[in-house]
Amino acid sequence: MKVFFDPDQLQHAGQGELSRGRLIPCYENPERSRSILRALEQGKLDSEPPPPLDPGFLASVHSPDYLEFLASAHEDWLATGHEGDALPFAFRPPGDSRVPTAIAGRLAEYAFAVDSPITAHTWRAALASAACAVAGAKELRGSGSEAALALSRPPGHHASTRNYGGYCYLNNAALAAEQLLQDGCRRVAILDVDEHHGNGTQEIFYRRPDVLTVSLHADPEYAFPYFIGFAEECGEAEGHGFNRNVPLPRRSTWTGGYEAALVDALTQTVVPFEPDALVVALGLDAYAADPLAYLALETEDFRALGSTLASRCPFPTLFVLEGGYHVEDLGRNLMAVLDGWRAGR
Ligand code: Q9C
Ligand code: ZN
Helix, strand or coil, rough: CECCCCCHHHHCCCCCCCCCEEEEEECCCHHHHHHHHHHHHHHHCCCCCCCCCHHHHHCCCHHHHHHHHHHHHHHHHHHHHHHEECCCCCCCCCCCCCCCCCHHHHHHHHCCCCCCCCCCCHHHHHHHEEEEEEEHHHHHCCCCEEEEEECCCCCEEEEEEEEEEEEEECCCCHHHHHHHHHHCCCCEEEECCCCCCCCCHHHHCCCCCCEEEEEECCCCCCCCCCCCCCCCCCCCHHHCCCEEEEEEECCCCHHHHHHHHHHHHHHHHCCCCCEEEEEEEECCCCCCCCCCCCCEHHHHHHHHHHHHHHHHHCCCCEEEEECCCCCHHHHHHHHHHHHHHHHHH
């Protein structure tokens, strides 16, 4: 299985985030990648850097004003007398329609959460992260590979057309899906198993029938991103019927609901869609010991998740890394999914 990773991704390292009323070191940090690289090495899997992205391709998912903002946000932040990481401290009051020009206002315009620092290296890392996902997509189509893995970091599934947050800036899985369509797929399914709802991915494809979006996640009734990810959101207009949300109760385990929900989503929604390729937005934060855990999967459950996907979804499959914040066990949990997947094929 080809694995894509670019060392530029290690350069995105925010100073801190707010958690439960305190400023703490960022959960989404470069050690996550290092944990995975160590596990790959032990499993004798090599990674390779992706070719650079065609910058115009980003516009297949994101709006030009948003891309321009991201590319210069940190420079603009420094140029106006700020220091450290660019972070929003205001949000649009309901009803106000003006688009701000000052950088502090533009951060408020484009951020939907305050958890995602923009550093001097964020743009370059986000580009490299997206490039991994796009290279993985090309690998499925170009080489006819059965599977590929994009070690995308920063993650992507919370980023929508023109908003960032939840540690995500560019929607890597959405860009991969667009690349798959461009390379001849008629239909692409995105299955999101990160424990948080993939709000960005849902929004991007909400009115389209060519990309099916299915997300299993902690119920937004109690979990981030709070406003979206409910079962009644089914898609709109032509996209009606092509979005499915499966919100799960707090601390759901594999045998206590997760497996049944996954099998149902695969057999009732993903497989009948007959996609030409499957993109798995692979978050590992449903791990019971994850510092952000709402759900309660164990390492062997990730193996079962991999084999369930492999046996029930006979489609070329691209794994795109999303969340997962238990740094020490992250690599092991990722390898469990891959081992399970190989065993299940
Ligand atoms: N300080 C992904 O897993 N913020 N994003 C938590 C706690 C939201 C997670 C705040 C978590 C977003 C890709
Ligand atoms: Zn997550």
